[in-house]
Amino acid sequence: MRAGAAFAIAATVATSPVPTMAQDGVSESRVRKIEAEIRALQRQVFPGGDERYFEPQITSEQGTGNQSSPNAPSTTAVTDILARLDAMESQLQRLTALSEENTNSITQMESRLALLEAAPAAGASVASTVDTDDLPSTETNLDAMTGGASSAEPAEPDQSAADPQTGPSAERLAAVQQIAKPQTGDAADDEYSYGFRLWNAGFYPEARQQLSSFVEQYPDHWRVTWGRNLLGRAFLDDGMAEEAARWFLRNYQADRTAPRAPDSLLYLAEAMIAMEDTRRACIALAEFGDTYPAVASGRLLDQYEANRRRINCEA
Known part of the structure; x- marks a missing residue:
């Protein structure tokens, strides 16, 4: 009986982390998918991979085998996910700001184009500078x-x-x-x-x-x-x-x-x-x-x- 009880306790301890590991695996997969989508969006908005808008694919840490110093604190899967979510939020903020700037510039250009298209034919008076009473048309x-x-x-x-x-x-x-x-x-x-x-x-x-x-x-x-x-x-x-x-x-x-x-x-x-x-x-x-x-x-x-x-x- 004692041997059977010990075996049951050991089995419980050994299997208890499995749901947590499965959950971490799902979260990791979702985060990677979101990161991939953001990178795809960046390359559609800013083709060419300008370093002003993209983080390098290989960082200094990756170049050295991603080795951390012996005294560096260890991170868990949760803290790593949070850090990556913060990075994604920052990227989204930059994309949003740049998108608003582009929208504003396009609006201004469209306004100027509309003014040019609405301008009178060659020789017509410009309303903003010439009063028709001052420069008669007949x-x-x-x-x-x-x-x-x-x-x-x-x-x-x-x-x-x-x-x-x-x-x-x-x-x-x-x-x-x-x-x-x-x-x-x-x-x-x-x-x-x-x-x-x-x-x-x-x-x-x-x-x-x-x-x-x-x-x-x-x-x-x-x-x-x-x-x-x-x-x-x-x-x-x-x-x-x-x-x-x-x-x-x-x-x-x-x-x-x-x-x-x-x-x-x-x-x-x-x-x-x-x-x-x-x-x-x-x-x-x-x-x-x-x-x-x-x-x-x-x-x-x-x-x-x-x-x-x-x-x-x-x-």
Whole structure:
């Protein structure tokens, strides 16, 4: 009987740890599965195995055979699982934070893209910088930009630079006659080119008369955008900023995709500067930069920057 009792006690002692060992084995398997899933998630979010986001597969302890020092405290399966769960929680926190940052960045990019897609076609006013009352969209409201003159149409150019009582001097007539009119077979282009030659020679009144005739006679010619722009310059170079502004604005509004539309808008700002109208000059410069960014950073960059330096648009 004593031998049988001793045998029963020994069997009980020997088998009692088995459920605990089985439970530890299940927990270990579940933890390894979770760790594997987190690593898979990391590699989907951050492909390439960047060490900023992944712990090395081989640590210094593993490299030395995972040997602990003789004085290191021994760990149980439970404490090891807790430590690994803490590590997984830290990884999840980092993933969550980075995911939120990525979401925020994507939201900002989508907002900017939506603004770009909603932007008006080339030449349309930008609502945040240009008031439609300041830069009218129809030629009937040209006063709003040019200072409120009574007439919406540009004034007719003067006939000559001479005193109306005496007419042009003989010397001036002779000098104008020295400017040859082109004969290329394209009558409209010849009229414009002759006006350009008069302007280039400094005969501004004569150039205005010639260019005005060209614009009126050939309103649909491909050179008309050059003609209106140069007509404005013939006024501006002769100290007549208000009339120049009318022609520049008229040319810009007629076709904002025309080759000389950006030039006219930039010269419109110069005309406003000459009139000491800083507010409207800043409006025109802002419109130019927003509507023609490629031209503002390319062909007309120097002129654009020079005009911006002449006035303070930040006040």
